[in-house]
Amino acid sequence: MFNRAVVAAAVLVAFCLAAGTASAGVDLIQRSTEQVSFVGGAGLSNETCQYVPAGTVIQWSGPETSQSIQKTDASGVTTISVVSHASGKATDQDGNTYAFNYSNAFRISNSVDDPATFTGVMTDSFSLAGPGLHLSNGFIANVNFSTFVFDPINSRGDPIDFSDGSAHCDPL
Numbered sequence: 001m002f003n004r005a006v007v008a009a010a011v012l013v014a015f016c017l018a019a020g021t022a023s024a025g026v027d028l029i030q031r032s033t034e035q036v037s038f039v040g041g042a043g044l045s046n047e048t049c050q051y052v053p054a055g056t057v058i059q060w061s062g063p064e065t066s067q068s069i070q071k072t073d074a075s076g077v078t079t080i081s082v083v084s085h086a087s088g089k090a091t092d093q094d095g096n097t098y099a100f101n102y103s104n105a106f107r108i109s110n111s112v113d114d115p116a117t118f119t120g121v122m123t124d125s126f127s128l129a130g131p132g133l134h135l136s137n138g139f140i141a142n143v144n145f146s147t148f149v150f151d152p153i154n155s156r157g158d159p160i161d162f163s164d165g166s167a168h169c170d171p172l
Helices: 004-023
Strands: 026-035 057-059 061-071 080-094 096-109 119-130 133-144 149-156
Touching: 080 119, 096 133
Parallel strands: none
Antiparallel strands: 026 061, 057 080, 061 080, 080 096, 096 119, 119 133, 133 149
């Protein structure tokens, strides 16, 4: 399963490519709130995150807010910036409560020579704290959204599988 941020980014890039030169020189600012959940509704567990105790499944579903800005300069280069955030309280199967914070930001651009390829840098962070469990995961990576390639610059914890974007200890 792809990390939700990667899927959202792919949709955004597809939208921008479809818009083409019709939006050249025009800023597009889009704010949205989307209902999301940990690992697509399956929850955060030891199956994907080695640091979660066996038998524990932490669930959360709620709003994630995002702001996207698209700008095309006079030469035709399009830059897309997206910032997303979710936070709140999650619970496990025993009713234990965990506080979490998730943040993802990326800025990608194409080029005049290759308008279909968007590359840039993504910063992602997820932290969770509760009874006996403290996670702090994240990464900074060069990304290519045309091929979904992540080239990690820095990583902490075990956030995702960089070869395919699947969630490990970063469930959003």
